[in-house]
Amino acid sequence: MRLHRNLVFAVIDALNLIFNEGEYADKVIEKVLKYDKRWGSRDRGFIAETTYDIVRWRRLYDEIAGVHAPYSRQALFRLFAVWAVLRGINLPDWKQLENTPERRIKGRFDELSKIRKYRESIPDWIDQLGIKALGEKRWTKEIAALNKQAQVILRTNTLKTDKASLQQLLKEESIETKTLTGHLDALQLTERKNVFTTQAFKNGLFEVQDASSQLVAPFLEVEPGQRVVDACAGAGGKTLHLAALMQNKGQLIAMDIYESKLKKLKIRARRNGVHNMETRPIASTKAIKKLYGKADRVLLDAPCSGLGVLRRNPDTKWKLQPEFLKTVKTIQQEILRDYSKMVKPEGKMVYATCSILPEENNQQVEAFLASPEGENFTLARERHIYPSESGFDGFYMALLTKAQA
Template structure:
């Protein structure tokens, strides 16, 4: 591989914004890719994937490079040099990469790779928490799986097209996809490509949604004609999936505390051809009270640590703090206690997170069921989805019924 100076400098610039300025990796890459309109798909892929790779292995690379925060430009070039050496890429004759100790880099990598927190590039507290929560064996497997690059997975919008039709449609746009066993609406890209510029996306024929995330909506067992509430809808990936499972029939209410997210959902819903839904901003407790005892189905896709989706958000390893997990667990229980009142007798509720920690998952459901508000509910089933078993994101789902 021949390294181009302008592409490497773009990576260095992106790393500075992510590491030193605390910006989110996806937003930074989006911004950096607009620097030069002449860059082709391969150039853009190099910038995005190299940046994400160095972010993913930040702790390991900084230990090898002996670089420390705040990172000077020289330190960032050192990290890039480590990336090159470990990838087997020949270093160009640039002053920024002079005297890179290639043999020492490889030796240090071999030495540090024997220690999990360096090998998997995680903070001490996260490594300790993962082992304590999941046990040594499962945590070791899980964090290794979560450090793999995420596949690009599509969810077919069955309101507009069938899976075989979409495969053919995308093939005409030079995008090859394969089915995934056990995921009826999912297609996996054979090769990473920007699908957002395709006619198929613009026409609302699919959404980008991880395979594990696609398990959540069906877990709720919705039927056409029901009143379904998605109480933590966000930008609505699972809302859109629920609408397609409901065949656009019945009433689907998307709630969230952020108006900006609900606005994005409305745009996505229009593109998807969904018309059985409405959005409501949770700006007071009245919004929830008005829906008490009225929902046939309720989805609580609760805010969480996001430890199950490190694959696609590698910078979250460096942004997440232990205090946040303690805080979010309080929010999760509060949501369970208050939002569950929307379910009517005989109705069902799914509590889901994109976390792999039992304290955010099964322990939260157990605590709810043992509480005064939870005594009317019974657990139907629950499922832990581990990246080490599926190759996709880590998730948790519990289905409970109001008796």
């Protein structure tokens, strides 16, 4: 591989924004890829994948390069040099890459790879948390799986097409896919490509959604004609899936504390051909109280640590702090106790997270069921999805049923 100066400099700029300015990796990539309209798909792919790689292996590369945050521009080039050497890429004769100790880099890599916290590039506190929560054997498997690059998975929008037809249309646009066992509407790209420029996407025939995430909406057992509330909708990937499962019939209410996310959801809903959805920002407790005892189904896709989705959000490892985990656990319990009041007698509720920690998952459900607000609910079933077993994101989901009045 021949390194091009403008592409490498774009990577350095991206790393500076992520590591030194604290910006989110996905937003940074989106920004940096707009630098030069002449860049083709391979150029853009190099910038995005190289940046994510260095973010993912930051701690390991720090130790090898002997640099630490805050990073000077030269330090960022040293991280890049480590990345290139470990991939067998010949370094060009640039002053920023002068005197790169290639043999030392390889030797340090071999040495540090024997220690999990360096091999898997994680902060000490997350490594200790994982061992305590899951045991050393499972945690070692999970963190290794979470450091693998995420696949591109599509969810067929069954309001507009079916999986076989979508697969054929994508093939005509030179995008090859394969089906996934146990995931009814999912297609996985066999080769990474930008699917957002396809006519199929513009026509609303699919959404990009991880295979594990696609299991959450069906877990709620919705039916056409029901009143369904997605109480933590965010940008609405699961909301749109619920609309498809409801066949556009009934009432689907998407709620979130961030109105800006709901505005984006409206745009996605129009593209998807969703007609039974309305958005309601949660500006106060009134929005929730108005729905007490009125929902057939409630989805609580709760805010969480995000430790199950490190494959696609590797910068979470460096942004997450112990204090946030304590705070978010309090929020999860408040959401369970307050939002569960929307479920009508004999209704159902799903509590879900993209975490693999029991303290955010089944332990939260157990605490809710032991509370006054949870006394009329029973746990019908739950599912833990571990990346080391599924090959996809880590998720948890619990289906809770409410007793008759």
